[in-house]
Amino acid sequence: MTEAADAGASLVDRMRRGDDLAFAQLMEPHALPLRLFIRRLAGGVSGADCDEEDLFQLVVFRAWQLREGFIDEGAGSLRRWLVALARNVVGDRVRYLGAKGRRAARGQLDAASMASALPDSITSIASRAARGENADRLEAALNDLEPGIRELVQLYYIEGLSLAEVAERSGRARSSVWDELKVALGRLRDAIPG
Numbered sequence: 094m095t096e097a098a099d100a101g102a103s104l105v106d107r108m109r110r111g112d113d114l115a116f117a118q119l120m121e122p123h124a125l126p127l128r129l130f131i132r133r134l135a136g137g138v139s140g141a142d143c144d145e146e147d148l149f150q151l152v153v154f155r156a157w158q159l160r161e162g163f164i165d166e167g168a169g170s171l172r173r174w175l176v177a178l179a180r181n182v183v184g185d186r187v188r189y190l191g192a193k194g195r196r197a198a199r200g201q202l203d204a205a206s207m208a209s210a211l212p213d214s215i216t217s218i219a220s221r222a223a224r225g226e227n228a229d230r231l232e233a234a235l236n237d238l239e240p241g242i243r244e245l246v247q248l249y250y251i252e253g254l255s256l257a258e259v260a261e262r263s264g265r266a267r268s269s270v271w272d273e274l275k276v277a278l279g280r281l282r283d284a285i286p287g
Contacts (some may be wrong), residue, residue: 096131105165107117116160119171120153122192126251127175133247134183135233146225148186152179155172172253226286248275 107115131152132145155178156163163174235243241263248259249270256274260267 105163109161109163113157114164117155120156123151123172123175124224125227125231126172127179128224129231130251131179131183132228132232133251134179135186141269146229147183148179148182154256155182155183169253169255177250204272212273230285231281234281237284238277238280241272245273246277246281252276 104115104119108119114252128145131148135145135148155210156175159178164170235246238246245259245263248262250253250254254262256267256271259274260270263270
């Protein structure tokens with residue numbers, strides 16, 4: 094095992110044991126794509142009392158609660174796990190609102206208990222604002238891409254599918270998908286400094 098892989102495994106092990114700093118380090122690279130995935134999946138269904146940031150916080154909170162059960166299956170497994178949690182959280186919200194017969198509902202999320210369980214780097218007002226601004230910029234840049242390329246970026250970068258899975262879903266050769274992703278990601282980097 095390489096030193097980087099060994100350090101990654103150590104970070105996952107520390108997260109499983111309840112190390113909130115390891116958890117925050119593992120979540121950080123996934124925060125923006127996860128936030129954008131939730132935005133696109135929820136499609137405005139969340140309501141005024143539970144916005145996409147609340148849904149993001151709930152996904153992170155559930156990840157923290159379920160961290161001991163996370164199985165590290167290599168590259169992309171954490172992103173896929175988080176996307177699956179996000180699908181469940183948004184689905185639960187849609188079902189809850191449907192059962193109540195309205196789009197907005199009160200009291201489903203207990204923000205105080207969630208915030209006390211999560212690291213400040215995830216729950217701070219500054220990090221929430223930065224994630225929102227970055228998600229807005231990324232969404233605008235994504236919307237400037239051609240629809241076919243946007244779908245590839247969504248599947249690979251936001252949902253965390255492997256290159257082979259994206260190629261299979263899109264019906265294209267892996268090399269073609271990789272070439273288009275490189276160009277698209279370059280355009281996104283130009284649109285979003287840092």
